[in-house]
Amino acid sequence: MILILVSSPILAEQLDFRKTESKSHYNYRYEWLDVNGEKQQLSFSIARTVSNNKFRHFKALSPTRMTKYVKRSLLMAINTLNPRHGKVDLIPQANGVSYSVSGSEQQWVDDTIQMLNERSNESISEFLEKEYYIRFSPFGYTDDKNSISYKPDHKRFISESGDSLKPIIDQLHKKFPKARPKVVATFLLSWVQSIPYDTIESRAINNGAGFLPPLRLIDSNRGDCDSKVTLMASILGQMFSNLRMAIVYVPQHALIGINTPHVQEDYKIDVDGLDYILSEPVGPAIIKWAEISDTSKRYIESDNYKIEILH
Template structure:
């Protein structure tokens, strides 16, 4: 029987201990946004762009609740349960202690076994449907425990096409010959300058611990995995051949990209390949290859997991 009591993996730590990002101005007028901030070189950067036509589903995120998942599964099971002859088998459910379990009673053990196997498969399918519908995945945390977390990969993919204005106008702020590393540092400093928040609501449920990429821009706030997902979506869209992965260490998330490291850069190995590390969280203004001390310690100790961006980005064309 599928156990519906997996903790929600909270990834909201801020490990940054360096020069602090400074957002000098944020203005939103409808779907138009204006920013002024200081980058890692203490240069003032100005940027304007639009964020329009995104679907409503990318403007909300609700924390995983086992009780809600249980109710969803039970509702979906009703048609199958109605087909079971009560004279052959009786089914009872238990939802105590945050877990969903069931018991089958009947005289024909072969029939009971058959019904049990069918119910188990159906429960699993409905549970996975619930996770997919609400943008959750089951994943092993850095400490080895299994839990539920936002599907950062899918949210980055589905948000990508709505970030074109931000990406296009960012490129137009740079020299036409700007290299991949320069562009990435520019986007990194922009994301780092967005105010940091652990995103915990009073009831610790609605939106706790994560905002979608669209929400990060709209609300001008984000925690580590929210900001990292936004930057992952941006870099994968700009550079389709770039391998991008979100790296999870205890209570924190950062980004890894398959760019060539420079001397002194922090890297991580994923499937035998070296990736350059980035710290999108802020407020520390770490450039590419520089990460918080705690992040580096976890990486060096092997205390990390990752999720690769495995999608083909929408076609992006720069417009001047």
């Protein structure tokens, strides 16, 4: 008889999640098993006024709302034109606003088209900033290299979420006094992996659906890879202000990269001459610090990834 052993990933196990409420705070308690099978726990309280912050209204990007915003901006620009010089007609389209310009002088037509193009691009940027999104060129799942989609502005969420996470950071300082980033990051990695996960859809089509800002991830006790990376980076960035970090995007997935001392076997990539150690916060598989999945390795080693430097 031949015995064939098939290995399967060990899944992160969240033993307990509790949320209780008081008049002024939400109280959270997490308990889970880490990669060594040891029980870990983290408890903290977040003020209601902090929990109900500006990110509570964050939602998937709406092409319809963006089109309306751009159209309104263009109409305001058109109203400043002298009708004696020519005419502008807005043309509704499924994915944006187009326009036709006619006039007796070609120079006026050319100048008007340039002005409307600039105003259209400016209004898109204004809308994206207001909604916490940025332009993002998709890769790995489209043949159109010039297409543009949008994703949540993870870097901005990280930079603006720090103060709201202070109760968690205070508990980590108590648990790991004077600890180096790797120690805290390893603990955070196992915690975040144990939080139930949502799969991410293609960034080219989902318009941010499923992404949860850090406090909403904590409150709902679930999150996709982008959400978990953002939470982990937000905490580490506040605890270690000089720590260099990056988000590494592969098709339909995201990893965290941290520039920290390492050993030879740690999985790393070079970014501008610095080694960034890669880890997989998403779960549910328990993947050790400085290790990544075989799928992620294939993308990285085939140069099918993008990097966003955080700080």
